[in-house]
Amino acid sequence: MKVELSSEKVNSDFVKKVEELSGQNILSCYQCGKCSAGCPSSYAMDLLPSQVIRMVQLGLQDEIVNSKTVWLCASCLTCSVRCPRGVDIAAIFEALRLVVTRDKDKLNYVEPSQITAEQLEELPQIALISNFRKFTG
Amino acid sequence: MKLFYYPGCTVKTKAKNLEASALAAMKELDVELVEVASWNCCGTVFGMSTDDLLHQLAPLRNLLRVKEQGGDKVVTMCSMCYNTLKRANHLIRADEEKKKLLVDFMSEETERYEGEVEVLHLLEVLRDVVGFEQLKEKVKVPLQGLKLDPYYGCMLTRPQEIGLDNLENPTILEDFLVALGAEVIKDPMKTECCGSYHTVNEVDVVVERGYGILNSALKKGADAMVLSCPLCDYNMDHRQREIVKKYVDFGGIPIFYFTQLLAIALGLETSVNHFDLNYVDPLPLLKERNFVA
Numbered sequence: 419m420k421v422e423l424s425s426e427k428v429n430s431d432f433v434k435k436v437e438e439l440s441g442q443n444i445l446s447c448y449q450c451g452k453c454s455a456g457c458p459s460s461y462a463m464d465l466l467p468s469q470v471i472r473m474v475q476l477g478l479q480d481e482i483v484n485s486k487t488v489w490l491c492a493s494c495l496t497c498s499v500r501c502p503r504g505v506d507i508a509a510i511f512e513a514l515r516l517v518v519t520r521d522k523d524k525l526n527y528v529e530p531s532q533i534t535a536e537q538l539e540e541l542p543q544i545a546l547i548s549n550f551r552k553f554t555g
Numbered sequence: 556m557k558l559f560y561y562p563g564c565t566v567k568t569k570a571k572n573l574e575a576s577a578l579a580a581m582k583e584l585d586v587e588l589v590e591v592a593s594w595n596c597c598g599t600v601f602g603m604s605t606d607d608l609l610h611q612l613a614p615l616r617n618l619l620r621v622k623e624q625g626g627d628k629v630v631t632m633c634s635m636c637y638n639t640l641k642r643a644n645h646l647i648r649a650d651e652e653k654k655k656l657l658v659d660f661m662s663e664e665t666e667r668y669e670g671e672v673e674v675l676h677l678l679e680v681l682r683d684v685v686g687f688e689q690l691k692e693k694v695k696v697p698l699q700g701l702k703l704d705p706y707y708g709c710m711l712t713r714p715q716e717i718g719l720d721n722l723e724n725p726t727i728l729e730d731f732l733v734a735l736g737a738e739v740i741k742d743p744m745k746t747e748c749c750g751s752y753h754t755v756n757e758v759d760v761v762v763e764r765g766y767g768i769l770n771s772a773l774k775k776g777a778d779a780m781v782l783s784c785p786l787c788d789y790n791m792d793h794r795q796r797e798i799v800k801k802y803v804d805f806g807g808i809p810i811f812y813f814t815q816l817l818a819i820a821l822g823l824e825t826s827v828n829h830f831d832l833n834y835v836d837p838l839p840l841l842k843e844r845n846f847v848a
Contacts, residue, residue, distance in 0.1 A: 438605065439604040439606060440603070440605070461763075462760055492750055492752065493709075493751070494713070494751065495709055496713070499722050506603070516604055528756045541754065541789070542565045542569040542786060542789050544564065544785060545752055545754050548600045548635070548752040549752035549754075551600050551602075551610070
């Protein structure tokens with residue numbers, strides 16, 4: 419994948435916002451890859467968790483927003499409890515989802531009005547509420 | 556003894572089999588679980604962003620209700636409620652600045668809440684209040700020869716501040732099941748995520764997870780799996796319907812709430828377990844092994 423780097427991107431508001439929302443220092447990550455190795459969803463992701471973190475360091479907002487990775491994270495926290503640098507990767511992913519779901523020009527990732535009557539009947543409430551908490555603005 | 560308990564939404568409906576078996580079994584162990592009056596939704600997931608204090612109010616208001624009603628402890632049996640309540644409580648205890656804001660947000664309440672209530676999972680009550688050794692003595696129907704696969708999922712043990720057990724290799728469920736007389740399977744998949752809320756919009760991801768986790772249990776000879784989270788339960792039990800469609804070789808396996816096995820081991824009426832709410836019927840297995848009539 420070809421990416422374009424620039425000091426503007428590295429020092430962008432996007433990086434600051436992700437650091438602020440997650441409460442994490444993004445430069446703490448030294449790319450060991452332990453988060454990607456242990457992530458139970460990584461098989462389905464187009465970018466590995468450690469690659470997403472590297473892209474945040476580089477301010478590559480478009481590449482991250484166009485990837486499915488943060489939407490396949492189940493917030494299971496395996497990455498966060500294993501990170502040797504103490505980086506809360508799951509909190510960074512939450513911040514990345516919020517950058518999208520709080521954008522008034524973007525659609526919800528999951529649209530609650532599209533949930534069928536059959537799903538409402540079948541699914542436990544905790545599944546629906548947690549899903550909407552993660553995927554809607 | 557009496558302890559306040561917080562049920563949460565799913566325990567009152569889809570997971571009635573968890574609540575009813577828990578209440579009956581704990582009563583048998585002389586622990587009366589008293590439902591907190593006027594409880595509200597816990598929020599189901601802990602808001603992880605630093606500016607999202609509004610989502611901390613729902614869990615904290617529940618803890619305030621416990622304090623108002625004279626309690627200093629509250630028990631939950633749902634892993635998601637447990638996680639959300641415990642982390643919100645940790646936040647208000649650990650962060651002075653946020654505590655001030657959260658207390659201000661709740662200024663219309665008659666009492667202040669600053670983290671005074673202790674959040675316990677029912678497994679902790681069984682381990683630390685009842686005691687597994689004492690529990691062993693109260694077992695009337697030892698689950699001898701039953702091979703069980705303990706499944707923790709995520710929210711019962713992670714992150715560090717939950718502090719229920721070891722993060723990578725928790726053993727509280729194993730110790731509990733051994734006290735009931737069962738045989739426990741060592742399964743490396745026991746803390747793997749079930750796919751959680753993806754069961755709404757990414758069913759295939761949940762099917763893949765479920766197949767991997769359940770097959771690991773089956774290959775190790777498990778008769779059944781044991782868990783505590785109603786969302787894990789839905790994904791492990793009810794999603795077997797989809798797993799079978801994708802993987803024709805998949806044999807199926809009954810899934811128990813830990814409280815259902817507790818009720819059986821204590822010799823309680825089978826009806827307290829509401830097995831009609833379990834997708835894979837566990838009764839044939841229990842009858843075959845003579846644990847129930």
